Amino acid sequence: MHLVLFIIFGGLCVAGALNLLFQRHPINAALSLIVVMSSLAVLYLLLGAEFLAAAQVIVYSGAIMVLFTFVIMLLNAGSEERTHGSKAAYAIGIPGAAALFAALAYIFLSNSKSLSTAKLGDYIVTTSDLSRVLFRDLLLPFEVTSVLILVAILGAVALARREH
């Protein structure tokens, strides 16, 4: 059961990512990314992270990607032109990415015996567990992030303002 769910939603993730890769219009890419994020939320649930699954949907899919979509519409972004800007990106970057994947895969696979299997319901972190840690042990970082968000808001407003 767990495995089936994993395969379905994992496949959805990969499909969405590949679609992001191959779509030429940014709006299509944005919509595929929403699919990826939602599937990831399900995967979080499978791993016992309730709060994070909800936050993923609310924050990522619901806010960030909507923001992306708004900007795409605002700037009237069209299909990408076929410009050739950089040979280095293809010549060095793709092999680099491939090497990265190969290394990661090797590392994870070679250590897989020291990793256990995930069982549904094995380790569930409730919201209260999470908030207990956040508001007791990590109160200061928590408050600092609110300042961070404030700064981000101010920065975004200042940067995007139309100059008169």
Add this chain to the structure above:
Amino acid sequence: MVPISYYLILAAILFCIGVAAFLIKRNIISVFMSIELMLNAVNLTFVAFAHQWHQVSGQIFVFFVMVVAAAEAAVGLAIIIAIFRARNTLNVDQVDLMKL
């Protein structure tokens, strides 16, 4: 009964697709979205390890990553708007003034 390594490899796949998208895409907004994809892949890794070792700190990490990603997305998109207003293009190859 899914081995944790499957999750990890899935995250690695997502991450590398994100890198590839970063390299291939010519629209600034698409590039930015690939960055978000990379961040999500990392989040999945953290959650997987949190489940592995029964530690909540992995999920705390994801929490903070989300916060920062949100802030970064806001500011980044504001910058993209500013660039669009200045250069009137969203093509990454045409924003290359910082060169020797």
Add this chain to the structure above:
Amino acid sequence: MNSSLHLWLIPVIPFAGFVLNGLLGRKLPKALVTAIALVATLIPFAQVADIWFRLNGISLPYIEHAGTWIQTGAFRAGFDLQLDHLSMVMLLVVTGVGFVIHVFSVGYMGHEEGYWRYFAYLNLFMFFMLTLVLAENFLLMFVGWEGVGLASYLLIGFYYLRTSAANAGKKAFVVNRIGDFGFLIALFLLIWHFGTLDFSTIFAQVAQHPEWQGGFLTAIALFLLLGATGKSAQIPLYVWLPDAMEGPTPVSALIHAATMVTAGVYMIARTHVIFNRSPLALTVVAIIGVATAFFAATMGIVQTDIKRVLAYSTVSQLGYMFLACGVASYASGIFHLVTHAFFKGLLFLAAGSVIHALNGEQDMRVMGGLWKKMPITFWTMTSAVFAISGIPPFAGFFSKDEILYQTFLSPGGKLLWFVGLVTAGLTSFYMFRLWYMTFFGETRYKGASLAEHGAAVHASSTSKLVLEAEPEGHGHGGIHESPWVMTLPLIVLGILSLIGGWLGIPEAMGGHNAIGHFLDPLLGSGREGSSQLALTLAAVSTLTAGLGWFFAHLLYFAKPELPEVLTGKIRGVYALVAHKYWVDEIYGALIVTPLLIVSKYLLQGLLDTGVIGGATYGGAYAAQGFGAIVQRVQSGNIRSYAGWLALGAAVLLIVTYFGFTAHFGLR
């Protein structure tokens, strides 16, 4: 036991004069510059004179340690000064004649713009010369040795805007340097064999080992001789002295007659202990001496520039001093050094007086008839001419005669004696020739046409650098005697040229040979012969001198058209001698030109431009090229940056996991 004589003050005070005049002289009024210069020379003279009068109360040799200079391992060289009989004589000559010439310079150089510079250099010279004479070890003597070379260069090239003067200064310094190279080799040999450079230590050691004959001592002596030939203008390094006449005339008097050029003779006398152990070296010294004397005298006969005649005469007389040392009669060499300082110094100063009166004219062919117009100069110069020709009772007679006598007595010396005798005749001839051409006959110098002559004169003059149509100061009333500030030194030296020889009247003629006995404890006495022989030889020399006078009188006074007829008959030989035997040209072709070629093409072209320049420029180009390649990474293109990032991340991950973690056993 003695109260300190403060020998160190003797050189240091002129040095202080140099510093003051050198740094501030440009801004000081002329009177102050003069005062500093004269005081800086007078005080040492007074101090030396004081020591002289107290000499009986001082035990000689008196050594003063003024500080340690080098102390490494077992080797020590200090600022040690010594006073003994030889240095006493040299000190008197250097400070006395030096002061007199300083006074003369006040008048002669009075109109120069570089007045302060001249006196600064002159004081510098005094400092180095006194260091040379007072040094108690070879190293300090070498400091003085090099230093007088430097001062000579500065003063020869005093009129630095003239190319010929600058070249002459360079030539003097370079030729001296060759000699100094020999001196240096000798120093190294001395350190190697004796481990020290102190005179007292070395001479004592040599004295304790009578079995040390020849061998390394010959080597040391010969290298010292090379240094001496450079400094004292002997064959083969004499070529700089005639060119050195480009400098102001008082410089020629002081440095190139009385003091610096005698440093070589002094050095040989100082190191006579070493030379005495090497008959080979002594023979070489004697042969070089007499050959140079003869050779230079032949060249002096045909010169037309009054200073050149005196220059070759100096070379010739130095040859006599070398001859004296070569026959191990060092005291007579020093005696001739002293009298030579008097009369040669006087000859140059008097020539300077004549040149000054004629607005810089130095060519004897346009002189003449001056004896009535410049009486003091005339009579003092006559005293000097008689002295150098060896006519009794003037100074040169006694000293030159002593040298010839000692040469005759030495084994195998009769040939040397004969050549020396002939040279004495030649000396007398060319000196009287100079005398007649300059002072007698009709006045060939045309003062009336000074307007256009003046311009030409000034272009070739030694006393002004600026072309002037109007000669300053002497346009009135034609030629006249020099001011008292110039004639007083002439008179002093004139008197000394007469009585200076009386220091060394030999016993054969009823004297005490005071100077010989004075120098005996140090230099050893000369050979003894019969007084009959001494008187015979003296008569022969006087006769030869008289013959020289006779021919000069014949050719340049009685029948002045005769010289042209004679030179017409021996045209080839005359050309050879007039061109100084082409020695300068030979040196130029054999030594100078190859060196220049090697320097230009090999050292400059190949090594400097090619190797060093190539390496430097090559490094620069490589850095530039490498930079240009690396520069292309910074293209401004985000995607290429991303590509590099991806690659870097992959490399980092692989290296960390497979290298780092494995190394620390985390796997």
